[in-house]
Amino acid sequence: MASFSPATPQVLPRRAREMAPTETRFDRRLAKILAHATNVFCEKGYEGASMRDLSRSSGMSLAGLYYYFESKEKLLYLIQKHTFTTIVERLRERLDQVEDPAERIRVFILNHVEYFLANQKAMKVLSHEDDVLKNGYGSEIAGIKREYYRICMELLEDFKRVRGLQFSGRIAVLSLFGMMNWIYTWYNPRADANAKDLSRQMGDIFLQGICAPGKTRKKRSALAN
Amino acid sequence: MASFSPATPQVLPRRAREMAPTETRFDRRLAKILAHATNVFCEKGYEGASMRDLSRSSGMSLAGLYYYFESKEKLLYLIQKHTFTTIVERLRERLDQVEDPAERIRVFILNHVEYFLANQKAMKVLSHEDDVLKNGYGSEIAGIKREYYRICMELLEDFKRVRGLQFSGRIAVLSLFGMMNWIYTWYNPRADANAKDLSRQMGDIFLQGICAPGKTRKKRSALAN
DNA sequence: CTATTATTAGAACGAACGTTCGAACTATGG
């Protein structure tokens, strides 16, 4: 009889489930691979990137990669999960230190833009490969996203209450996300403002934008056909 | 000697270059295929969609498709070119009828959002598959995009001049594009506002946002670490 | 040293990819 079953589906990479008391060599190696994969996914897209591309960029053999994760999809999941979790964590820490509703929205924007620019490639992979994960992986990321959205919506509702404003929170929040998440399509580190300036400018537009009704509207003219 | 050279690369589909005085059966058939392809590209992404998917959705054989276009890439090009050209055309017609700078920006937003919602799938394919076209195809679409950007920037500069405002036109324009182009990630026709209401609300946020300096800022506190 | 476990890679798997070829079919006009 063989020493171990040939039907074993996977050797289950050592410490698959653990609280990570120490960062092992395995973890460090995996993190390296994730970093390389992020670059490749960013440049060629998830579907457009092949496992052979990942192998080349990380300097590890095609088969060797599978010691660290079980599928290409899981790899994307790990990248998105880590990125999204981190940005939410940092947001929570920062929000704890601020009370004024307007300033809390500014903190939200700064946190998002700052992390976005500091981890541009990972954030592009998070934004651009939004609905490619299926089933369990997809719904877990979607859950984090829903939570992130909820936090922003609450900040907005507080702001509305304290200022006595009335507007659609949903459209405001989604417009803000649009402004911020679109950055990856145009941002040029050598020409464009840094995170602090950029988030201040976007914050100006957004906060001023949702405030007063204003009179930028024109007469009801013969425009409408 | 053979009746025609076996080295002929392609049978060149009949009226490859013409001014289209009459809409032929060929044109109509191609348009149908483009419509089906738009749906598939929208749902699975350009890289994720296979020619066999397109064959299935359009009800035509795999080989039969190649009578109408020469490659998958050309197909994406045709979709993007037509979509982008049309939206710019309509914008020009509408802008000719309006003079007030603020109202012209509103026209820009309305035109974009209206077309976006009326052709949601095509616009997602245009926005989401932004940099997958290579070489000639890619640079032609990029040219239209640059022109579209330039038009919006001019509208903004006129607005700034007439109101005596000072802000970064680039960031404002790109924030506006972000708001609008992000729509495809969240819009739900059954729950969300129609094009006119949505563009009015985004117009309110944007125009109000770029106007006054406002006093939504807070004291310079101990926030900055 | 030896035994054991952790890690890596060569070679191959079947499936799916974009594309092409040649033969068929259909429509049209003489």
Next chain:
DNA sequence: CCATAGTTCGAACGTTCGTTCTAATAATAG
């Protein structure tokens, strides 16, 4: 009814895809 051009398709091309098998190598503990 034949000739010609327009249109469609089954079958196959060579390539690349994600993944796996198996064995070899490095690291570590006794």
